[in-house]
Amino acid sequence: MWDRREAERLEQRIRVERDGTVTALSGKIDFGQGLRTAFAQIVADELDVPIERVNMVLGDTDQVPFDFGTFGSHSVAQEAPLLRKAAAFARRQLIARASTKLGVSGEKLDTDAGAVVGRGKRVLYGELIDSEPLAGVIPDRVALMPETRRKYAGRPTPHVEARDIVTGQATFVADVRLPNMARGAMVRPPARGAKLRSVDDSTARKMPGVVAVVRQGDVVGVVAERDEQARAAAAAVEADWHALPVEGPTAEVPMRSDPEVDERLHGAAMRLAQTYVLPPIANAPIGPSAAVADVRADGATMYVGTHRPFGVREQVAKTVGLPEKNVRVLPQITSGTYGRNSHADAAIEAAILSKGSGRPVLLQWTREEEFAWSPSRPEAVLEISAGLDADGHIVSWRYDEHTNVHTAAGLDPGVLGVTSGRNAVPPYAGFPSRVTLHIEPTRLRTANFRSLAAAENVFAIESFMDELAALSGQDPLAFRLRHIDDERFRRVVERVA
Numbered sequence: 001m002w003d004r005r006e007a008e009r010l011e012q013r014i015r016v017e018r019d020g021t022v023t024a025l026s027g028k029i030d031f032g033q034g035l036r037t038a039f040a041q042i043v044a045d046e047l048d049v050p051i052e053r054v055n056m057v058l059g060d061t062d063q064v065p066f067d068f069g070t071f072g073s074h075s076v077a078q079e080a081p082l083l084r085k086a087a088a089f090a091r092r093q094l095i096a097r098a099s100t101k102l103g104v105s106g107e108k109l110d111t112d113a114g115a116v117v118g119r120g121k122r123v124l125y126g127e128l129i130d131s132e133p134l135a136g137v138i139p140d141r142v143a144l145m146p147e148t149r150r151k152y153a154g155r156p157t158p159h160v161e162a163r164d165i166v167t168g169q170a171t172f173v174a175d176v177r178l179p180n181m182a183r184g185a186m187v188r189p190p191a192r193g194a195k196l197r198s199v200d201d202s203t204a205r206k207m208p209g210v211v212a213v214v215r216q217g218d219v220v221g222v223v224a225e226r227d228e229q230a231r232a233a234a235a236a237v238e239a240d241w242h243a244l245p246v247e248g249p250t251a252e253v254p255m256r257s258d259p260e261v262d263e264r265l266h267g268a269a270m271r272l273a274q275t276y277v278l279p280p281i282a283n284a285p286i287g288p289s290a291a292v293a294d295v296r297a298d299g300a301t302m303y304v305g306t307h308r309p310f311g312v313r314e315q316v317a318k319t320v321g322l323p324e325k326n327v328r329v330l331p332q333i334t335s336g337t338y339g340r341n342s343h344a345d346a347a348i349e350a351a352i353l354s355k356g357s358g359r360p361v362l363l364q365w366t367r368e369e370e371f372a373w374s375p376s377r378p379e380a381v382l383e384i385s386a387g388l389d390a391d392g393h394i395v396s397w398r399y400d401e402h403t404n405v406h407t408a409a410g411l412d413p414g415v416l417g418v419t420s421g422r423n424a425v426p427p428y429a430g431f432p433s434r435v436t437l438h439i440e441p442t443r444l445r446t447a448n449f450r451s452l453a454a455a456e457n458v459f460a461i462e463s464f465m466d467e468l469a470a471l472s473g474q475d476p477l478a479f480r481l482r483h484i485d486d487e488r489f490r491r492v493v494e495r496v497a
Contacts, residue, residue, distance in 0.1 A: 011135045012065045013086035014043070016094065020114050020126035021053045024083060027067025028075045029059045029307055030161075032336040035075055037160045041152035042080055046087035046145050048111040049125070051152055051160070059309040059331035069308040069342065071448075088142040090134050097128040165333070173290040173332045174364050176303045181292070182211050184353040184363035185230035187220040187237045188373065192445055193246035196220065200238040207233045214356030216319075221349060223357040227364070247441035248404055251411050256425050258432035264396035268387025272471050276384075276460040280444055281377040287335035288370040293350035294360040299326040304347045305334020312344045316351045338450030340374055375447030378404035378420070382460035392472035394483055397426060397433035399461075404446040405439060406453055419448070423457040428465070428483035 015023040024043040030036040036056045044051040057063055091111060098116035099106040101123055109118035114125050164170040189196070199220055201213040209229030214221050220239060224230035265271065292303035293316075300322055306312050309329040317324045334341060350363040365373075381402040389395050405411070406420040421437040449455070469479035477497050484490045 008065060008082065008086065008138050009136065010086055010089055010093070010138055011133060013083065013138070014047070014090040014134065016047075016090060016125050016129050016134055018126045018129050020049075020124055021055060022047055022049055022125075023055050023057060024087070025057045025060075025064045026079050026083065027059060027064045027310065028079055029070040029309065029331050031070070031305070031307070031334055031341065033075075034159060035070075035079075037157060038076055039079065039083055040160055041157055042083050043087045045150040045153050046084050047091050047114075047125075048145065048149075049114040051157065053114060056160075059306075059329070061309050061313050061327070061329045066310055069311060071307060071342070084144060085142050086138050088144050089136070089138050091145075092142065093134050093136070094125055094128050098123050101128065161333075170333050172287065173292065173303060173305045173334055174287070174362070176292045176332060176362065178292065178294060178360040181360040181362055182223045182225060182357060183227040183230045184350060184361045185222050185224075185227070185234040186349055186363070186369075187222070187234050187239055188369070189218070189239070189241045189243065191241075191243040191246070192373075192443070194218070194241040194243040197240040197242050199240075203238075204233040204236040207236060209233075211359060212353075212357040213237060214353050216352045216356065219349065219352050221353045221356075221363075223353050223359060223361055245443060247443055248446065249411055249439060250441050251437075251439040253413070253416055253421065253437040253439070255417065255421050255435040255437050257434055261396050261398055261432050261434040264432060265385060265387040265398060268395050269390040270388040270392075270471055271385070272388075272464075272468060273383070273385040274464055274467060276380075276382040276456075276463060278380040278382075278456045278459070280379045280446070281449065282371055283337050283340035283374060283376070283449070284370065285335035285337045285340055288365040288367055289340070289346040289374065290362070290364040291346040291350040292360065292362045293347065293354035295320050295322075295351050295354040300328070300351060300354075302327065302329045302347055302351065303332050304329060304344070305341055306331055306344065306347070307339075307341045308344075311342075312347050315344045315348055319348050320351050320355045338377075339448040342448060343375065345374070373445070375445045377449035378406055378446040378453075379442070379444075380453070380456040380460075382456060384460060384464045386464070386468060388468065388472050392474050392479070392482075394428070394431040394468065397431055397435075399424060399426070399433065399435045400438060401436070401453070401457060402438045402440050403453060403456065404442045404444070406446065407448045411439065419452050421457075422452045423454040423461075426461050427486070427489060428480070429485040430483050 013025055028035055039056050040051050040054040044054050095106050095109050095116055102121050104119050109116050115122050196218040204213050209225040210233045211223040222230045222233040294301045309331050313324055313327045313329045317327045346363055350361050354361040383400040385398040386394055387396040401424045425435050466476050469476040
């Protein structure tokens with residue numbers, strides 16, 4: 001699910017430049033969680049170079065290995081071993097080259113602050129990079145730098161982008177400027193899923209600064225020299241829409257079905273039923289969605305804020321009719337979100353406007369557009385019933401999660417357990433349970449939000465555990481521990497209590 005990589009090559013991961021700096025590459029994206037710094041720490045340690053000499057390239061689809069996306073707090077766990085191994089392999093190659101250059105056995109050579117040293121000799125990494133860059137398939141096993149020699153990983157390290165961000169030098173999407181770049185604005189329908197019947201753009205085309213009115217299918221937008229000109233012209237476009245109610249899919253999915261749930265519930269000494277309701281929530285990033293598109297006949301370059309640069313590449317390529325390899329996505333610093341940047345709305349619209357006008361286009365959504373048209377966290381109604389015996393043990397558990405589709409994967413049964421039904425099955429043991437996921441229709445556009453359905457399910461389950469403990473007169477911690485048989489889970493609960 002997370003990647004489609006074959007054996008990686010060193011040149012996809014590490015480049016040692018002639019000036020001694022190191023370029024390291026990853027398909028992951030840093031949108032505030034500090035990945036650029038963490039990855040630089042790993043590479044600096046393994047290559048034995050000062051961290052100031054490490055330049056991280058993240059998400060540039062023309063340079064980095066394919067990556068499915070930056071989700072689920074998996075980035076360091078996934079990328080750290082790969083980057084560490086690549087950097088160690090690069091160090092091994094540098095020592096081999098130095099051995100030839102210095103006439104000293106590689107076994108007698110070591111590295112120190114960006115140089116290979118040994119027998120009183122020292123050669124800088126940059127001096128070992130001539131016409132032959134470091135290359136080759138990264139082996140499965142490479143000797144890594146001993147932990148005792150690591151200078152950065154596991155130690156406080158200044159955020160490598162902090163100064164630029166604080167001083168305003170960092171480039172966000174809306175800061176990108178290209179030669180001959182125009183501005184875009186969209187003509188929005190009255191409702192999600194509306195179909196365009198006709199367009200009268202005669203007035204808009206005559207307005208000041210207007211470059212083009214672009215239509216592709218049910219998408220209509222204006223390209224103008226200035227932002228206010230584009231928005232004024234978009235407001236002047238007369239569009240006739242056919243709006244039909246759009247509702248999401250429905251399904252009923254059993255997540256767990258143990259026997260005797262109802263019988264034990266009816267025969268319990270104590271019973272409790274509760275309903276928890278979570279409303280939809282907007283992502284509402286501090287910076288609304290934006291993208292810069294430069295679409296030409298032979299290719300396209302996209303400047304976007306995204307968790308999924310390769311996903312954006314695929315969608316833009318399909319939209320403008322180009323091969324994927326001809327579309328380059330250059331992720332920019334963007335506002336932190338809890339899933340909003342997984343979607344390529346602004347990028348697709350900007351690409352359509354750029355292709356239709358023949359100009360690079362910056363499209364920036366307004367705050368109103370962000371609230372009206374971006375996806376929200378699905379709402380949830382969570383119904384729980386449970387029974388306790390006379391000693392206060394749970395003897396039956398019934399859980400019905402009513403929610404909407406949480407990801408673009410929809411009702412794919414292979415992923416529902418980790419998306420819309422994530423954490424619906426309680427982590428507690430010793431009793432039969434029936435857990436059912438009900439996907440309910442909605443006219444809202446819903447999508448993944450931080451932790452997917454885990455937020456709603458964990459909130460409901462843990463709140464209900466507190467209520468069960470109160471019903472039976474037990475300490476909430478002791479009550480939980482009575483129903484935990486996983487030792488790791490038990491240690492975690494005891495540690496944080």
